[in-house]
Amino acid sequence: MSAYNWEGPGRAAPDPITKPVSACSVDKLSCECCTMVRETNRLQTYFDTTLTNLETELDKANQGFNALQDRRVAFSVSLYTGDNFKCLGPFGVDTVVPYQHSFLNLGMAYNMASGVFSVTYSGVYSLAVTSFSDAGSPGNTLAVCTSLQVNGQIVAGSRELNRKDQEDSTTIAVALKLKAGDSVSVKLTKGCFLCDDSNHYNTFSAFLLYADA
Numbered sequence: 001m002s003a004y005n006w007e008g009p010g011r012a013a014p015d016p017i018t019k020p021v022s023a024c025s026v027d028k029l030s031c032e033c034c035t036m037v038r039e040t041n042r043l044q045t046y047f048d049t050t051l052t053n054l055e056t057e058l059d060k061a062n063q064g065f066n067a068l069q070d071r072r073v074a075f076s077v078s079l080y081t082g083d084n085f086k087c088l089g090p091f092g093v094d095t096v097v098p099y100q101h102s103f104l105n106l107g108m109a110y111n112m113a114s115g116v117f118s119v120t121y122s123g124v125y126s127l128a129v130t131s132f133s134d135a136g137s138p139g140n141t142l143a144v145c146t147s148l149q150v151n152g153q154i155v156a157g158s159r160e161l162n163r164k165d166q167e168d169s170t171t172i173a174v175a176l177k178l179k180a181g182d183s184v185s186v187k188l189t190k191g192c193f194l195c196d197d198s199n200h201y202n203t204f205s206a207f208l209l210y211a212d213a
Contacts, residue, residue, distance in 0.1 A: 071121050074207035075110040076103040078200035087133070089193035090143065097146065097186045097194070099204050110206075117204075119182040123211035129172040129186050131158055132201030133194050138166050145192035148172050150184050159189075169201060175209065 077099035079088065088097065098115040110117045119125070127148060135142040142165050147157040158170030178184070186204050188194060196202045 071208065071211045073107040073109050073120060073125075075105045075107075075117065076203060076205040077101060077105070077110060077112070078103065078204075079194060079196040079202035080198075080200075083198040085134075085195065085197040087193050087195040089188050090191050091188065093190050094147075094187045095190075097188050097202075097204070099186075099202075101200065106207075110204075115185055117184040117206055119178045119180055119184065121208060121211045122178065122180045124175060124209045125178050125206050126175050126209055127173070127184070127206040128203070129158070129205075130169060130201065130203045131171075131194055132167070132169040132196065133160075133192070134167040135163075136166070139163060140166070142166065142168055143192040144168055144170050144194070145189035146170065146172070146194070147187050147189065148174065148184070149187055150176065150178065150182055152183075157189075161192075167195075 078101040079097070079099055080086065081101040089095070096115045098113070099110075100112065102110075102112060105112075107120060109120050129146060129148055131144050131146045133142060133144040141163055142160060144158070144160040147154045149155060155176065156172045156174050158172050160168045160170050184206070194202050
């Protein structure tokens with residue numbers, strides 16, 4: 001009986017152990033195209049992954065920025081709002097200074113009625129107090145005495161008490177670690193007085209440098 005293969009009689013079947021011919025040796029152009037496709041796919045995957053990571057980091061940065069905006073705390077106030085020159089004190093006891101004019105009250109942490117700054121976020125704050133007084137005429141006693149207090153405790157004070165100067169000023173500037181719920185105020189020492197007008201000589205300012213994590 002004659003042997004037949006898949007391609008009809010008279011043609012010998014291929015040697016089953018013959019190594020298959022490489023596609024690239026037959027069609028090098030197709031092989032190069034396949035290589036380019038694989039490399040393109042690899043780069044696409046890399047760029048997609050990188051873009052996803054960048055978008056994730058951007059979202060984290062935006063969340064952090066929004067948190068910082070939510071925690072913005074800053075205020076700056078002065079003693080009086082009117083143009084007339086007038087004085088506060090002297091009193092028989094230490095008295096919280098009720099600053100009446102607001103330059104800025106971001107976060108509404110300073111209470112204009114009570115004169116108290118209520119700390120809303122724990123962190124490090126910068127605080128400054130300027131105090132000014134006028135004895136009225138040479139020879140009168142000039143008494144500029146104020147203190148910065150946290151929860152009723154004196155943190156820093158300023159004092160100018162003499163008969164030589166008709167007018168003078170003092171300054172307190174500190175950086176403090178405060179906790180949420182702390183109460184910060186400026187107290188006028190008994191027997192002392194502050195004077196001011198539209199020039200705003202007496203000021204109390206504070207702002208959050210950075211909040212606790």
